Amino acid sequence: MSEQSHTWRERALAVGCAPLVDAMMRHHEHKADLPALHSPAPERALFGPAVTMQFLPTRDDPAVQDRGFGDVYDEAVRGAEPGAVLVINSGGYPESSHAGGVKLSRASRDGLAGVLADGRLRDFAELADAGFATWCRGEAVRWGGDHVMPYAANVAIEVAGVTIVPGDYVYVDSAGGVVIPAASMETVLTEAETIVSDDEGFRAGIASGESS
Ligand SMILES: O=C([O-])CC(=O)C(=O)O
Numbered sequence: 001m002s003e004q005s006h007t008w009r010e011r012a013l014a015v016g017c018a019p020l021v022d023a024m025m026r027h028h029e030h031k032a033d034l035p036a037l038h039s040p041a042p043e044r045a046l047f048g049p050a051v052t053m054q055f056l057p058t059r060d061d062p063a064v065q066d067r068g069f070g071d072v073y074d075e076a077v078r079g080a081e082p083g084a085v086l087v088i089n090s091g092g093y094p095e096s097s098h099a100g101g102v103k104l105s106r107a108s109r110d111g112l113a114g115v116l117a118d119g120r121l122r123d124f125a126e127l128a129d130a131g132f133a134t135w136c137r138g139e140a141v142r143w144g145g146d147h148v149m150p151y152a153a154n155v156a157i158e159v160a161g162v163t164i165v166p167g168d169y170v171y172v173d174s175a176g177g178v179v180i181p182a183a184s185m186e187t188v189l190t191e192a193e194t195i196v197s198d199d200e201g202f203r204a205g206i207a208s209g210e211s212s
């Protein structure tokens with residue numbers, strides 16, 4: 001992870017999700033917040049620059065080629081910095097499995113910060129022991145390859161009604177998530193820190209009876 005990303009990670013974890021969402025809303029008009037998601041290790045927050053895998057509904061004819069998870073994954077992470085976040089869209093089937101412990105063991109090998117999937121994932125017990133953070137729509141037991149297939153790497157994708165482009169910074173914890181354009185990171189973090197310190201002031205005012 002670059003020095004810059006490392007510093008931003010520390011600062012993002014210190015402020016948490018809601019202040020980051022508030023700060024995004026002060027600087028951008030588009031929706032950037034993600035709803036609360038599921039994780040095999042919910043105490044592990046996820047932060048880092050996005051690489052993307054675009055899933056599509058499965059087709060069984062040669063007009064749309066199923067490239068396989070490994071090929072699309074390798075293309076997505078090629079050149080990514082350690083500490084990147086693999087982001088996967090639903091392909092229209094958020095209840096179907098998009099990957100599991102075996103496919104995602106690549107994220108440990110490549111030093112990713114973790115995975116954000118707008119679909120379900122298999123093997124939560126395995127993923128809980130992996131050295132990265134995982135957030136998704138829930139656990140699946142059934143293979144999902146007859147519903148969705150990985151199609152393209154590092155294109156813009158949609159997750160929970162939010163556009164994510166490669167290089168955006170993604171933050172997810174047990175409260176929910178937020179997607180921050182790289183060019184806005186410094187501004188949004190500084191704003192979020194101001195919101196946290198303002199909130200401390202409001203709380204003190206309420207406790208002392210000075211604030212109505
Ligand atoms: O079989 C699948 O597609 C997903 C899975 O369980 C794994 O990657 O371990």
Ligand SMILES: [Mg+2]
Binds near residue numbers: 101123
């Ligand atoms: Mg499995």
